[in-house]
Amino acid sequence: METYSRPPARTWLVPLAAVALLIVGLWPTLEVLGSRWLILDQSYSHGFLILAASIVLVVRKWLRGPPSIGLFSFWLLPLLLAAVVYLAGAVLLIEALQQLAILPLVVGTLLLVWGWRQTTAFLLPIGLLAFAIPVWDYLSWPLQLITVEVNQFFLSRLDIEFFVEGVVVYFPGVGAFEIAHGCSGLRYLLVGLTLTTLYGELNYKTVRSRCYLIVAGTLLALVANWVRVFVIIYIGYESNMSSPLINQHDYFGWWVFTATLVPLFFIALKLENREVFTGRVQTTFVDDRSQAPGWLSILGVVFLPILL
Template identity: 50%
Template sequence: MAAHRGDMVGVKYQWMSYLVGFAPLLFVLWPTLHDIFGRWLKLDESYSHGFLLGAVSLFLTFRAARKHPAVPGFYPSWLLPFVICLSAYWVGGLIRLQALQHLALIPLLLSAFAVLVGWRQGKWFLIPLGILFLAIPVWDFLSWPLQLVTVAVNQALLGLFDIEFEVEGVFVYLIGVGAFEVAHGCSGLRYLLVGQALVLIYGELYLTRLRSKVFLYLLGCGFALVANWIRVFVIIYMGYETNMQSSLIENHDNFGWWVFAGTLVPLYFVARRLELRDERAETEPRQRVEEARPQGENGSAVYGVVALVALAWGAWFALPEERSQIANQPENYGMDLGDLYAPVFGSQLAGWKPNLRNPDRVYVQTMFDRSRARVGASPNSVFYLGVFTYDYQRNGAELIQYSNRLYDRDLWMPEAFFPVDTPLNIPIQGLTLKHRLSGKRVHLGYTYYAHSQWETDQWRAKLAQVSGFFSNRDDASLLIGAVQCLECDVPETLSGFISDAFPAALARIEATVGEPAH
């Protein structure tokens, strides 16, 4: 009875060590965790499997704890990796680079755990806890190269058939038929994340040898990518054969998962063979080495807990305040284009408008050219000017984030890209959009003004947040002009409008730098 009571006290002490050591750290990480949970709730994105993966991670962690009980202690050599990860998280908060905080999250938690249990005990929890990295929204950086690879593969496959087509960037143009965009959702990122999770879970449950786990992991990644390549090719080919009338073009998500499920069949045949081979290897007589217990007594865990708590609270006090504050309503820019353009009622252009989440300041207006009205001519062009500014980048209010899009992909499809030449000496990207139902076209010219740098590429604008830390500028803006016209020279008309409108928008942005939005 006394021994049993002593065991209960020991288990309670161990759980208290983990709880007290991790509670302050989780408090510091809460803004980032809250943002990640929000991404998991978006069922149409690549991370909708997050809560399910979290439950699986808990199950695997408890399973590993039962098979390999970890007695807490203090392993000071792991303080260095912990401090490095915590510093990376702090820098991400300081320069308001959310992606850096996301990248540091799981390594930070794993290194904190290693401070208390060391490597010999902690290695059994590497996969159960590390698998959560597959649900952290940092994998979007792979989307663009995956899109390019998908286009290259489908270009090779289409070349095997008697199909006239052209490829430009991530667009596949079927001559005389239509155009396909290999967009973010067609990159195969969702299948890659789910495929990695499935093979890692299978390897953790049923495989014992490291090389078997690695081989299955690499094979699972390959099968996931092949499934997406097959899906995209079938959709393009069916669009060609049916003159863009196939139902797969609009409703291709379910089809993609069926293709992915089909690739799992040969994958798990291979996994089963690896499992049987590992079982035969386990039955061979070999000397088993008993796991060494952690050095020192349980009381040494106090030092590890104190170190984690002190460093976590230090980071919390050092992080910038109000890094997650979001304005309830954006402040409107006061802007006047003088006698050049007159406003038109409405904030959309032929049903199109950009979707941006939680900007601090905005200006949105449709308008027409006054000069044509003066001479009695009816305006044949309607213009749109949008300015969206974030005073600084933080969770939920960031210029470059997945929720911010130039157009609704369910309603509009890109038709062509073109350069917009202006005397303003800033890069401007032109884009023609076609409405999927009405066939109407709008022509956009846009640029990002991020931390005093002009960019037309989203990822370059994202990276500008890092260099912007040294420029004493925290603001980032999207400037976008658009035109809808029946008969006009689109590049020339759009260039003229942007040359008139953007200087006024830039003057308002510069005039409000450093002023808090109300």
């Protein structure tokens, strides 16, 4: 029989000690993950910002009502399975398996001492870290191919001689552009997912509004990358590969991405206003938050791409 108690002023000791032990045990993997976040010109340079946002959201949830401590033995099996996955990655020297097991180990530990009902309120703040774990690289190649197809379509509408082989666009007599891993748009996709998920957590109560915003953010992030690549290719062609934009395309890309935040926030505010007017609350989350002011949330998430 599952029982739990709530010692006054000490409800934080058990989960804190459990997470601390996890950090010690997972330190080699966490160290590799942190070094990946420090590479500022790759897709996961936003990792420490996501970690900070996740900690703030967890503390915010905690202050609104600390969960009661108990022993929910049902979740011991999933926790052990996550541990097996992590150990398999360590034995087989597959870092992706180890990194993939980090969040299940953390969530499984909390489920063991809090149970499902109490842990659900913390799933999204902790799950936000999924956008900073380097397992998304498998999307890079499909995104590269989509970017090539979109730009081939745009270029075919112009009076330009070119041909495409794989992910390389050739301009006879001018040069060639390779739509490489960094041009796939994975960086913008992950940041877009982070921003929309964070905004939905701070302002929305319905799952529908959150999903709409995430879909809109995903599409706009992809469009931003397509526009970036097309403009760079076209200006490179017109300038005979001499434009300084070719060497500064990273900075240009973030400006384009920031521009796409304008329609995204209009969509976000429209969804927020619709929730206010309809008053319908359709959520599967344990919701103990009050909505943050819209302007404050906008300012907060706008600073993320600026910092990047």
